[in-house]
Amino acid sequence: MGSQAGMLSMLLRVFRRDNRIHTDTRPRQKEAGRPSWWERARNNWSMRRHRSAGEASPQAPTINEQKKRHERLEKLKRELQNIKNARDELQAILANYTNKDLNDRINFETFMLEMQHDQVMTDLKRMPQDMSEALSKCKQLTKENQFYCFRNCHHLIESNLIQHKVRMLRKENRQLLREQIALEECNIETKILCNEGSQKIKDHYTKQQQVG
Helix, strand or coil: CHHHHHHHHHHHHHHHHHHHHHHHHHHHHHHHHCCCHHHHHHHHHHHHHHHCCCCCCCCCCCHHHHHHHHHHHHHHHHHHHHHHHHHHHHHHHHHCCCHHHHHHHHHHHHHHHHHHHHHHHHHHHHHHHHHHHHHHHHHHHHHHHHHHHHHHHHHHHHHHHHHHHHHHHHHHHHHHHHHHHHHHHHHHHHHHHHHHHHHHHHHHHHHHHHHC
16 A cells, blocks of 8 residues: 555656646747747857857867766666656556546545544543553552562561571581480490400309309
């Protein structure tokens, strides 16, 4: 749709330019019978130039200047040909459309623009309500965020207490482990002493039996 609207606007510009060219050439055609101010000035200048031709001869253009002029002329010819081709193409496109088709297309584009305008106005009317709903939702989310922050702080405090208890239990566990090791060592020493005492008692009892 945008490309077709651009094409129509381009067609209007081309035909307006053609109309300006035609309107500009009509007065000139009417006044062709008498010379204009510009023609009189040009004739006077050409007469003065012919008079001074014998006094100073014009300098002949160099080869580079002739080449530049030729290139510029060729460039202007190509641009003119491109303009003519574009004009012919637009005229061919315009020939496929009747006035009714153009009016229908313009009416359709106007209808679409009116629909877009109505949609924009409806959105603008609904904007205050949407902003109010968004603000209410934001307040609700803020309250929920504060609640979760409070719960998070509470859980952090409990987690710190649990970690402190775990450290205390580990410390007690290490202390109990050291006491257990000490008790095991003491038990080993007690067994050794008991075995030594039992051996001494056996030896003493054996000596008493030998003496008796």
